[in-house]
Amino acid sequence: MNLKNTLLANAVALGMATAATAQTEISWWHGMGGSLGETVNKIASDFNASQSDYKITPVFKGTYEETLTAGIAAFRAGEQPNIMQVFDAGAATVIGAKGAVLPVQDLLAANDVPFNIEDYIAGVRYFYADEDGKMIGMPFNSSTPILYYNTEALEKAGVTAPKTWEEFQSVTAPALKDAGYVALSQSHMPWIFTENFFSRHNLPFATNNNGYGGTDVTINADAPELKAHFEAFKSWIDNGYAGFFGAAWDDNAKPFESGEVAMWLGSSGSFGGLVQKADFDFSATVLPYWEGVTKEPKQTFIGGAALFAMAGKSDAENKATAEFFRFMTSPEVQYMWHKETGYVPITEAAYEMAKADGHYDRFPAAETGIQQLQLPAGDWTKGYRMGFYVQIRDVMNREYTRYLTGETSLDDAFGAIKSEADKLLERFAKTQG
Amino acid sequence: MKRAGFANYWLPILLLLPQLTIIAVFFYWPAFNAVQSSFYLQDPFGFGSQFVGFENYADLFASKEYAKVARFTLLFTLLVTATSLATALLLAVKADKVLRGARTYKTLLMWVYAVAPPVAGLMGVMLFDQNIGSVTDLFAWFGYDYRLGVNYWDTAFAMIIVSVWIQIPVNFIFFLSGLQSIPQHVREAAMIDNPSGFGRFWQITFPLLAPTAFFLLIINITYALFDTFGIIDTLVKNNPASNPMTLVYKVFVDGFRGNDMGGSSAQSVVLMVLVLALTIFQFRLLERRIHYT
Numbered sequence: 001m002n003l004k005n006t007l008l009a010n011a012v013a014l015g016m017a018t019a020a021t022a023q024t025e026i027s028w029w030h031g032m033g034g035s036l037g038e039t040v041n042k043i044a045s046d047f048n049a050s051q052s053d054y055k056i057t058p059v060f061k062g063t064y065e066e067t068l069t070a071g072i073a074a075f076r077a078g079e080q081p082n083i084m085q086v087f088d089a090g091a092a093t094v095i096g097a098k099g100a101v102l103p104v105q106d107l108l109a110a111n112d113v114p115f116n117i118e119d120y121i122a123g124v125r126y127f128y129a130d131e132d133g134k135m136i137g138m139p140f141n142s143s144t145p146i147l148y149y150n151t152e153a154l155e156k157a158g159v160t161a162p163k164t165w166e167e168f169q170s171v172t173a174p175a176l177k178d179a180g181y182v183a184l185s186q187s188h189m190p191w192i193f194t195e196n197f198f199s200r201h202n203l204p205f206a207t208n209n210n211g212y213g214g215t216d217v218t219i220n221a222d223a224p225e226l227k228a229h230f231e232a233f234k235s236w237i238d239n240g241y242a243g244f245f246g247a248a249w250d251d252n253a254k255p256f257e258s259g260e261v262a263m264w265l266g267s268s269g270s271f272g273g274l275v276q277k278a279d280f281d282f283s284a285t286v287l288p289y290w291e292g293v294t295k296e297p298k299q300t301f302i303g304g305a306a307l308f309a310m311a312g313k314s315d316a317e318n319k320a321t322a323e324f325f326r327f328m329t330s331p332e333v334q335y336m337w338h339k340e341t342g343y344v345p346i347t348e349a350a351y352e353m354a355k356a357d358g359h360y361d362r363f364p365a366a367e368t369g370i371q372q373l374q375l376p377a378g379d380w381t382k383g384y385r386m387g388f389y390v391q392i393r394d395v396m397n398r399e400y401t402r403y404l405t406g407e408t409s410l411d412d413a414f415g416a417i418k419s420e421a422d423k424l425l426e427r428f429a430k431t432q433g
Numbered sequence: 434m435k436r437a438g439f440a441n442y443w444l445p446i447l448l449l450l451p452q453l454t455i456i457a458v459f460f461y462w463p464a465f466n467a468v469q470s471s472f473y474l475q476d477p478f479g480f481g482s483q484f485v486g487f488e489n490y491a492d493l494f495a496s497k498e499y500a501k502v503a504r505f506t507l508l509f510t511l512l513v514t515a516t517s518l519a520t521a522l523l524l525a526v527k528a529d530k531v532l533r534g535a536r537t538y539k540t541l542l543m544w545v546y547a548v549a550p551p552v553a554g555l556m557g558v559m560l561f562d563q564n565i566g567s568v569t570d571l572f573a574w575f576g577y578d579y580r581l582g583v584n585y586w587d588t589a590f591a592m593i594i595v596s597v598w599i600q601i602p603v604n605f606i607f608f609l610s611g612l613q614s615i616p617q618h619v620r621e622a623a624m625i626d627n628p629s630g631f632g633r634f635w636q637i638t639f640p641l642l643a644p645t646a647f648f649l650l651i652i653n654i655t656y657a658l659f660d661t662f663g664i665i666d667t668l669v670k671n672n673p674a675s676n677p678m679t680l681v682y683k684v685f686v687d688g689f690r691g692n693d694m695g696g697s698s699a700q701s702v703v704l705m706v707l708v709l710a711l712t713i714f715q716f717r718l719l720e721r722r723i724h725y726t
Contacts, residue, residue, distance in 0.1 A: 063671060065690045072692065073479045093692055097478035245563055246582035247674035252565045268711075391691035397674035398498075405583060407675070427693070430474040430483045 024320040026082035026313075028058045029074075031067035031305070032141070033271070039340045047327045054320035056083075062067065064090065064305060065390065071310070075100060080310040080319050087305040087391045088191075091128055094308055095136050096387055096432055104325065106134045111322035123299050123373030124346045127383035128306045131212045133140060137306030138325050141343045143269035144300045145192040146368045151261035151281040153181050161263065161285045168288055169232065173241035176262045184242040186265035189400045190393040192287070193233070195266075195384060196300040196360060197226060202378035207231040211385035215429035219386065219421045221396070222414040225293050230414075231360065234404055244404050248396040256354045268369025269304060271342030275363075284365035285371045301374035301383040304343060331380045335359075344369045387428030392421045464705060471698035490700035499683070499700075506658065507681045509593065513657040517597040518649060521604030522642075524636065528605070529612045539609070546602035550660060553668025557595035561587075561668075582669065588676040592668055596661045604649050607680050612638070612646035658707075680704060 032040045037060050044058045061067040064087035071084040072093075086094045094100055095158050107203070108115040117125050117135060123144065128137035149161045152244035157179035162168035173183040186192050198205040204220055211217045236242035244263055245251040257277045266274075274282060307328075309321050326334060334350030337343060339359060353368055354356040354360065360367040386392060395417055403413035439445050471489050475482030493499050524542060531538055540700065546679075559580040562566045568591075572579035580587050615638065623637040639646075659681050666685075669676045674684060688697025 025666045065671075069689050069692065089694075093477055097476050097480050099476040099480055140574060157706050164570075244583065246580070248582055248670040249672075251563055251582060252668075258564070387693060388481075391687065391693065394673065394686065394691070397672065399675075401583065401675035405675070407585070420498075424693075427474055427492075427696070430485065431476045431695075433482045 002329075004424045005377075013063055014381075023053060023055050024144075024319045025055045025057065025318050026324065028056055028083040028085075028324075029061045029071055029081040030058055030065040030066055030085040030309075031061060031087070032085070032432065033060060036141070036341055039337060042340075043328065043333060043337065045247075046333070047324055048346070050327065051323075052293065054323055056324055067121045068093070068365060072094040075310065075312075078079055078312070080312060082310060082313055083307050083324070085308055086137065086308055088127065088303045088383075091306070091386045092385050092389055092428075094209070094370070094427075095128070096223050097131070099147055101136065103130070103134055103136045103307060104138045104307075107309050107318060107322050108325060111319050113322050113326045119347050119349065120369060121344065121346055121348060121351065121373050122377060123301050124344070125141070125382075126299050129382075131214075136310045138329070139251040139302060139304075139342070139346045140307045140328070141269060141304040142302040142346055143267040143343050144263055144373055145196050145287055145368045146268050146372060147263055147265055147268070147286070148256065148274065148282055148284045148365070149263040150181075150256070150259065151276075151283055153179065153280075155257070155348045157181070157262070161283075162288050163285075165229070165232065165288050166291050169236065169241065173236065173262075174417050177240055178232045179262075181262040182243045182255065182260055184236065184262045184263045184265070185245065185252045185255055187249045187267075187427045188246070190396040191303055193229065194221070195227060195303075196287060198223075198276070199300050199378075199381045200287055200289050200297055200385075201225060202296070203293075204378050204380050205384045206368055206386060210380060210383065212382075215387060216424050216427070216430050217386055217429075219392070219418065219425065221421055222418040225290070227289065227410055227414050230400065230403065231410055235408075237404060247401055260275065267303065268372075269341060269343040271369075272340060273342070282365065284368040286368060286375070291340055297375070298381045300372055301381060302344070302373065338366075342366060342369075344373060386425060387431070388424040391424055395424075402432065443481060450558070465555060467698045467701045467705070469698075470694050471702050472695075474695045477692040477694060485695065489695045490703075493699050493703070500550075502678055502680060502683050505589070505726035508662075508680060509653055509677070510657040512593050513596045513600065513661070514650065514653040517600040517604055518646070519651060520597070521601045521649075522608050523607050524601070525612055526638075528609055537650070538576065542591075542605050543602045545599060546606070548599060550663030551667050553595050553599045554664040557591050557664065557668055558670070561591040575697075582676060585677055586676060588668065591593045592661070592665055595668070596657065596662050599664070600656055604653065607645050607649055608642065611642045615641050649715065651711070654711065680707075 004332050009207075022268070028044065030037075032041055039354040042057050045404040048055050059081070061070045064085075067084070068086055068090045071080060071086070074080045097311065105115055105117075114142060115135075117129075117133065120139070124139050124142055125135070126133060128134045128139060141209060147161060150380075153176065155162060157172075157175040159175045163171040168184070174181040189240070195205065198220070199201075202275065203223060203225060204210065206217050206219045208214055208217045233242060237244050243252070243255055253264060253266060255261040257274070259280060307325070313321070331345075331347065331350040331353045334345040334347055335353045335357070338350065338354060345354060398416045399408065402408040403410060406421045408416075447542050470482060472486060476487070528535065528538055528542065552626045558581075563569060563577070563581055563583070566581065569579045569581070581591055582588055594610050619637065619641070624635050627633050627636065657678065661679065662681055662685070665678060665682045671680065673682070678686070680700065684697050684700045684704065686692045687700065691697075
């Protein structure tokens with residue numbers, strides 16, 4: 001009896017020891033649900049199958065916000081995962097906390113994984129970088145807002161997708177209205193109509209280099225160009241050119257999917273879902289701009305989320321994380337991710353592979369996001385870095401909705417956004433003190 | 434009469450220890466932490482932090498939005514409590530009189546109690562949805578353009594209806610058992626004195642139900658303030674924008690979505706004070722006026 005127990009204990013100990021030396025296990029917390037989550041699991045299991053030294057375990061933690069909050073709580077308890085997915089609006093929180101993450105560029109260099117920021121798609125490079133351009137988070141699910149359109153509806157109305165908002169309001173929208181359609185809906189006002197509005201028109205979004213220069217920032221949320229844009233948007237809603245269904249993403253997407261709305265501003269990452277949901281032919285084009293604001297529209301920057309290597313892990317685990325990043329950024333994995341989900345491939349090599357494979361001959365709309373991210377860059381096109389930004393977006397959504405439903409005036413709405421956002425930025429600066 | 438007591442001084446403390454430990458770990462410790470962090474602005478990851486004194490509170494009380502949320506919470510609590518208590522009382526009085534098929538009737542009224550708040554919220558989202566909701570269609574038939582998630586009061590309406598619906602069964606069960614515990618001889622005596630059913634109810638039945646009603650009042654206020662979180666979260670789809678929300682949901686939005694530890698701690702301290710006041714009100718004022726048999 002005793003002998004048996006001892007043998008068993010030895011066997012268990014031995015088993016654990018061999019597992020520990022043979023395989024380094026790392027964890028990956030993410031916020032990708034549904035079919036996206038399945039693709040994430042596939043990337044992880046492909047990585048595990050591709051070699052025997054490391055094993056990665058992906059864990060779904062809920063929405064982006066819930067993932068970030070869970071990661072923060074875990075970090076404070078010393079139980080953080082090796083890799084955490086953080087979304088665009090949470091970037092300042094995680095990058096601002098000096099010592100919470102290992103900059104991905106340093107991590108790769110320390111583990112002999114070649115890295116050259118020029119290998120990445122232009123609009124992808126600097127959003128998750130520091131002011132000097134060092135990449136801190138590895139872009140993962142990268143998307144950018146584009147204009148989807150119902151091909152049949154546009155043909156029926158005898159118009160093509162608008163290049164500018166001037167064209168939209170004078171030609172496209174009236175024709176579509178006559179053909180019995182609501183011309184436009186959009187799914188994310190802070191992202192599509194604010195952040196990327198500034199980038200597309202090459203306007204400064206915030207002081208101190210859009211916030212990359214430090215926490216001493218004020219926001220330019222009451223820019224006259226932006227106010228004019230929302231004034232126009234309200235007039236489109238009022239005379240039936242546009243539909244507004246609140247701040248929830250799906251409420252604005254559904255009328256497009258059901259064919260009532262002819263054009264929809266969504267994410268390039270929505271492509272995979274739309275292919276399944278829409279029973280009509282659709283295509284996509286780049287985000288329209290105001291010719292009255294700029295004659296030279298610029299690129300947009302990425303939304304979505306990035307993967308951050310959390311600090312406080314052993315060298316062996318960091319090595320495993322670096323190897324996973326090497327795998328994840330390989331053209332094959334990026335192309336698979338791009339094809340399955342519609343998120344843009346983050347490297348030029350993966351883009352070339354998708355082109356060579358004829359992916360865009362089959363689905364021209366799938367290329368729109370990447371093309372938009374590769375348009376000429378300007379001084380204000382790399383992104384923004386602002387703390388408490390999730391709350392700032394909440395304030396924008398609140399005031400925009402109030403303005404659009406007639407609860408408040410244009411000046412009051414934008415005045416409130418400006419003053420509340422600046423107050424939040426000031427508070428955030430103090431948390432870093 | 435013999436007084437029961439412990440011979441050993443330490444035994445009662447030992448017996449109480451598990452309960453005290455739980456209270457200390459799950460209530461006093463977090464409460465202390467909340468009070469402490471409400472005086473700081475701190476980096477979510479715990480790297481930097483700055484003592485700001487009462488600044489978080491000052492910001493809170495200067496905020497027009499916070500005042501708006503507080504006013505909505507008050508209105509919401511009043512409406513949910515009053516409507517769900519009144520409806521449940523009416524149903525209980527009627528159910529009390531049913532002789533045939535009483536069990537089926539009662540079960541039909543009670544099953545809703547088994548629905549979890551987020552599930553109730555989801556059902557609300559389905560019913561009130563802008564694109565596919567049947568309630569929305571009903572409103573459209575009457576010529577009203579109902580917009581859940583866009584119009585402030587339309588969303589508030591859905592929140593109140595769903596919250597009331599889910600709370601009625603609890604109130605119903607308590608009221609019904611309260612009614613059934615009223616002695617038969619009291620009812621018969623009342624029947625002789627007063628032939629009007631309405632008069633009998635307000636003069637005899639209702640005062641005898643008062644302990645139940647008072648207990649339910651407190652339970653319902655607490656429910657409307659705190660337990661409606663799941664319903665609100667599903668109805669605003671985790672993205673409140675200009676929609677109404679309650680104070681508890683605001684703590685979540687700022688603390689868990691926005692990672693503003695100091696600001697949301699100050700809000701939870703405000704809520705703690707509110708609960709404290711409610712408890713004092715319960716024990717000091719109302720308990721004395723209620724006659725328990």
